[in-house]
Amino acid sequence: MLRALIISLLFLSPSVLGQEEYTVLFLGDSLTEGLGLDAVQAYPSLVDEKLQAEGYGHINVINAGISGSTSASALERMQWYVRSQPDLVFLALGANDGLRGLNVANMRNNLAEAIEFALSNNVDVALAGMLIPPNMGEEYTTEFARVFPDLAAHYDIPLMPFLLQDVAAMPELNQADGIHPNAEGSVIVAAHVYDFLLPLLPQE
């Protein structure tokens, strides 16, 4: 059974002859899944599109976003995906922990476990930072925001300071709920993620 899934996972992307394949996995929540958007409008798809257009045909993108997921699911999901041997995991979890007011220490632990597991299995990790709205209270928001740079420094992994840079809190770039980027906002997120990832990817 497991084999079946792995096999189909490999079939996902027709390999480009003569080039070694490189897989980037986006492990995240509704922001990554593209809640309220078409699958092709989610930022991982847009990044993929741009990569293909720019001649990075050997790079595969897998969207592993689950709406509502918290950092508690990070390790379990990381274990599942590492079996299919991605080269780089873009870890973008934590927003739901913050919105639900979950314990920051727990979140730090959860993310750390996932990062450690990936690194110990020779999978690179890039971390996406998250900020939560100031109404949550100064103490909580500060403590929350500190987790991402701390982890990046501790494990010496690349950090994208804030996934929703230039998009968060802009009414015209978000859906009616005020937190999920709309199609336009998603393009901006994708552009930033692309710029952030490009130096980390193998150049032909």
Added chain:
Amino acid sequence: MLWLRLAGKEIINNFRFSLFFIVNLTIGLIGFIALDSFKNSIDTHLANNSRAILTADAQISSNFPLTEVEYGIADDIFDAEYEYSDQISFLSMLAGNDASRMSQLIGIDENYPQYGEFILQEGGLLNAELRQELMNSNSVWVARDLLLTLDLEIGDSIRIGETDFVIADVIDIDPSSTISVMSNFPPVYMGLDQIQETGLIQLGSRISYSRFYRFADQDINMDTWEDEFRQAELEVLGDMRRLRMETHEEQSEDLGRILGYMNDYLGLIALIALFLAGVGAAYLFRSFFTSRFKDMAILMCLGGTPKQAYLMTLLQITMLGTVSAIIATAISFVALPVLPQLFANFLPRGFENEMEMSSVFLALFLGIMGSVICCLPILSKIYDLHPLDLFHEKVQPSKAMPHWKRHAVSYAPILLVFWGLGIWQSSSLLIGSLFIGGFLLAILVLGALAWYILSLCDSFSARSGVTRKLALRNLSRNRLGAISCFLAIGLGSLLINLIPQIEKGLQEEISQPDDFSVPDFFMFDIQPDQLEPLQEVLAGFGHELAFLSPQVRARMQEISSGDVDAFEETTEEQMRERRSVNLTYQDELKSSEELVAGTVWNGNWEFGSGELPGISLEEGYAERIGAGIGDTITFDVQSVPITGRVMNLRRVDWNSFQPNFFISFQPGVLDPAPKTFVAAVSNVPTEQQLLIQNAIVEELQNISIINVGEIVARILDITSQISWGIKVMAYLAIFAGLVVLFSIARYEVKSRFWEINLLKILGANFNDVKSIIQIEFGILGFFAAFAGITISLLMSYALAWFVFDSIWQLAWTSSLFSILAITFLSVLTALVATMSVLRQKPLDLLRAD
């Protein structure tokens, strides 16, 4: 004046008939008024409930400050007078002694709440003074839950943003708490000004701004508001959806469907009661008319014209109808407000039954007009009356068909009035028309059936003994009379059986599965490795997880060969529903599920079996996405495409309060995919609930726990009341129907006095006459009931299809009971009436009119 006096005298002279007519009609009308006002009262009660939950009639909200532009959009749509109350709310982490908890801060103004009772532990019911205190100081009212978690007490200070607040009171009852049950964040109330000064509202803050409306006119129709609002928003604000509108009507959406059924059901009963009353009144009048026929002939002999005789009888009926309507209204006026006290145990708290003016008008209209129009067809026979008839031994209305024009004129009002009432009662042109159409069709079918059965009687009679022969030949010779009797009994049976038949389906729909236990907690986002620790925590309190279901997030990519996106026209909401779905997998159907088509899979799907794994869809969902058995559906499960074939459709009992899924996979496919679990915990005593919640939060913080016990109990409470109401109504319908049938059978026997008498004179003995009557009415009763009930099954199925979302269950016990009861009743009534004839001397009968 002379006519009025004459008519009045007639009524008094025929005191027994008049009394019978009035009593019958009065009872019918009281029932009707009671039904109508009960229906209205239920509506009002539920509306008040849902208003209390929203604390208003309607609400607009946004994540951005509301301005005159937004208020303007709302004003245009409401187009009504209102009062309003503004609110600002957001989540924030509050810290207490050694603990913190995410809470919902709510800033209210002096108009909160517009509906519902908000009760504080110390201050009691919220009043203007308490509100002023809150508005004028840095104080808050908090949920008890929060105080316990933060280890704080009334009078303590708590820092919120940049301000210190004093905890002034604890909330005992918060009418709106049932909505926020999904969020599980304890509320903290403060003044609107104070919340803006907490310093927490900054750029990037997630704030909800709302305005709540209370309308001067409570009967305002809000059905289309949300759509209109969305449209107006698009026009005014362009393609930036950021406003939401809610009306109180959707607040009780869980119940809405069931209550909708209840409403339609009551409407249907009223409709049926109306038809039954019509059939009954017509028969009652027919017997009166027959007995008065000779008088009319005399009247005409003395120079009266048919028109005068006609008008006089009409006048009499109008008088009788008016008296009945007035008595019925008076009794209802006194009795109806008392009824809720009698049924206090069954009715919801605070339920008031009030008679509405519309019910009174309805009763008057039905009493007067109804009795007139139901009697018109018989009355028109006056025109066939001839003074010559006086010299006939047996003065009876002609059985020949009257002129077709007069026929049309006398039947048209009945049709029109009942059609109008049908549409009005069902509030639907389609259903009202369908009902009257079905009724006419039933008359045709019953008539044809009667003709056929009576012809059969004739052919059977050749091979029978004298008594049977006589009985059978009586039936076939007196065919027109027998058909009308057959029609009346058949239609009566049809109407009687419709209600229990539909009741059965509805009961089934709102009942709970056998292993049902009220869940107190729903839990989401349980990680696979948290199952064990979670079970340990629960075991410590003596509980276990129930209805544990895996949940796998996926996107739907393709159905069969067609692309999901290109599939018919769908709204944005529907599209979203399809895009992101939650899958589960299960080895067999749950107790809340029922297979409606296809087969259940056998065991796990095997890799390499060459077969696609099975998919099971909820039937309604399958229809919405346009998928059927045999179709293949491809899901993107976390970027892994997985294709399955729809193997079966199942019906889900949503009242089971279990985690239910639209899409379920055969096990063996999704098992290794990243997943979470959902589960429920049942039978948790109230005093344990907070302890368990806290214990889980401490160890497994990410698990969302929703305390659903209260809301489920509330829903169950209302469904059981509805279920009770539906049952009582069904019994009432059967009972009322049997009463009408009694008068029908009685009339039919009375019209046979002559024949019976003749038999007696010719030397037939008591037993012979008895068995003739027995056989005749046995045959008529049985076949008419059988035919009527068969048609009622078909009609109820059609009704279920159109009105009750195809909820239908064969209620064979009540059908069987009705057939037997009606047959028995016809025979019994006939015998009782026959006895009185048999006891009289033949000579007396000859002397009688």
